[in-house]
Amino acid sequence: xxxxxxxxxxxxxxxxxxxxxxSALDTLHAAGYTNIxxxxxxxxxEELKEAIKDAHFIGLRSRTNLTxxxxxxxxxxxxxxxxxxxxxxxxxxxxxxxxxxxxxAPFSNTRSVAELVLGEILLLMRxxxxxxxxxxxxxxxxxxxxxxxxxxxxxxxxxxGHIGSQLSIIAESLGMNVYFYDIETKxxxxxxxxxGSLQELLSSCDIISLHVPENASTKNMINAERIAQxxxxxxFINAARGTVVDIDALAQALESGKIRGAAIDVFPQxxxxxxxxxxxxxxxxxNVILTPHIGGSTSEAQENIGTEVASKFVKYSDNGSxxxxxxxxxxxxxxxxxxxxxxxxxxxxxxxxxxxxxxxxDENINIAAQYLQTDPQIGYVVIDVxxxxxxxxxxxxxxxxxxxxxxxxx
Ligand SMILES: NC(=O)C1=CN([C@@H]2O[C@H](COP(=O)(O)OP(=O)(O)OC[C@H]3O[C@@H](n4cnc5c(N)ncnc54)[C@H](O)[C@@H]3O)[C@@H](O)[C@H]2O)C=CC1
Ligand SMILES: O=C(O)C(=O)COP(=O)(O)O
Numbered sequence: 001x002x003x004x005x006x007x008x009x010x011x012x013x014x015x016x017x018x019x020x021x022x023s024a025l026d027t028l029h030a031a032g033y034t035n036i037x038x039x040x041x042x043x044x045x046e047e048l049k050e051a052i053k054d055a056h057f058i059g060l061r062s063r064t065n066l067t068x069x070x071x072x073x074x075x076x077x078x079x080x081x082x083x084x085x086x087x088x089x090x091x092x093x094x095x096x097x098x099x100x101x102x103x104x105a106p107f108s109n110t111r112s113v114a115e116l117v118l119g120e121i122l123l124l125m126r127x128x129x130x131x132x133x134x135x136x137x138x139x140x141x142x143x144x145x146x147x148x149x150x151x152x153x154x155x156x157x158x159x160x161g162h163i164g165s166q167l168s169i170i171a172e173s174l175g176m177n178v179y180f181y182d183i184e185t186k187x188x189x190x191x192x193x194x195x196g197s198l199q200e201l202l203s204s205c206d207i208i209s210l211h212v213p214e215n216a217s218t219k220n221m222i223n224a225e226r227i228a229q230x231x232x233x234x235x236f237i238n239a240a241r242g243t244v245v246d247i248d249a250l251a252q253a254l255e256s257g258k259i260r261g262a263a264i265d266v267f268p269q270x271x272x273x274x275x276x277x278x279x280x281x282x283x284x285x286x287n288v289i290l291t292p293h294i295g296g297s298t299s300e301a302q303e304n305i306g307t308e309v310a311s312k313f314v315k316y317s318d319n320g321s322x323x324x325x326x327x328x329x330x331x332x333x334x335x336x337x338x339x340x341x342x343x344x345x346x347x348x349x350x351x352x353x354x355x356x357x358x359x360x361x362d363e364n365i366n367i368a369a370q371y372l373q374t375d376p377q378i379g380y381v382v383i384d385v386x387x388x389x390x391x392x393x394x395x396x397x398x399x400x401x402x403x404x405x406x407x408x409x410x
Pocket of ligand 2: 061062063083084085086087109293294296297
């Protein structure tokens with residue numbers, strides 16, 4: 001009998017960081033995976049390099065930076081799971097080159113962020129953060145000056161994706177008029193209107209809320225020049241990523257009274273641990289709500305994320321499916337019965353598929369099914385074959401020049 005080369009489930013190691021929800025462990029256990037190293041916190045870079053050496057799967061949140069340097073130590077890594085929405089903390093290109101798909105939970109915490117932002121809008125429109133701070137200090141300023149209902153006010157959303165559009169719907173239910181700016185043409189939900197330029201949005205709305213990802217186009221997107229375009233007395237909210245806003249320019253606008261209040265959940269530099277002091281020029285303002293990157297931190301969101309991302313791990317490990325991977329050709333696969341499944345990840349160069357198929361011609365082995373997806377960098381082909389000796393086939397596939405990774409599923 002041929003020796004099995006696909007790993008026994010007990011040998012497949014999962015490294016889970018940053019206190020991902022118990023639902024992730026439950027999902028993995030239910031699928032027969034028990035080899036789990038669990039950490040409540042993020043690891044320091046050197047600890048991470050050590051821990052990742054023998055991990056087949058790593059699960060992390062927004063604090064763990066999976067750089068190309070760290071990935072070089074990940075000799076056995078099969079997949080990465082971001083137990084959150086953002087994937088900017090992972091070097092997606094480096095991971096792809098190594099044949100490692102990265103998964104995330106694209107909408108499990110959408111509602112939590114939208115609800116937090118809505119609450120902040122209501123509080124800031126009533127000057128509650130400032131009133132709260134004053135009363136805590138023993139000051140009693142009972143006044144209606146500058147305090148407003150949200151009904152009929154203009155909310156400007158930058159980035160009309162999952163979170164932006166969810167916020168749009170719930171803000172409209174309170175009678176707000178919603179406008180948005182997005183680089184893509186988006187179907188407006190409800191009565192929301194897409195505006196043609198960022199300047200138009202900034203200069204016309206009473207409240208501006210950011211919901212864009214961190215990427216080259218959003219880095220320092222809201223700089224001094226953009227802040228100067230804001231409507232006098234507006235409210236400014238950022239629960240997207242810290243790199244999107246020039247914090248010093250925002251602090252100046254708060255100082256000068258151009259912005260009447262702000263809520264900021266994400267920062268250019270965030271403390272690495274609870275023990276580290278948070279430094280920011282925004283700390284001194286009573287009219288600014290500061291939160292420690294907790295936009296998506298609700299029990300509901302974390303439980304859903306745990307199940308969702310762990311299920312993607314299980315699917316990839318058991319079946320080879322890469323559906324919804326953010327850096328990798330997406331292949332959705334049926335279950336395979338009575339065949340062996342070979343997975344082959346290769347550089348996307350001419351001729352490789354021919355060489356792969358030639359192996360089966362040479363060995364006179366029937367291909368029961370074949371699935372292929374490519375992107376400009378890599379190709380991912382999955383081949384179900386009718387043979388008992390898949391082991392020797394895998395060895396031949398490994399020898400093909402341009403092969404990045406191979407795996408076999410029984
Ligand atoms: N504070 C927190 O705890 C959380 C923060 N986030 C952040 O929120 C971001 C947005 O999340 P989703 O709505 O789920 O993402 P999404 O991908 O559904 O939507 C992002 C939208 O931004 C648009 N966009 C991209 N670049 C743009 C640009 N330069 N100008 C205007 N629009 C642009 C896209 O076209 C898309 O419509 C995430 O990438 C993440 O960084 C997400 C969850 C929790
Ligand atoms: O989902 C995201 O992108 C977030 O920013 C939330 O990150 P977290 O899981 O709270 O570290």
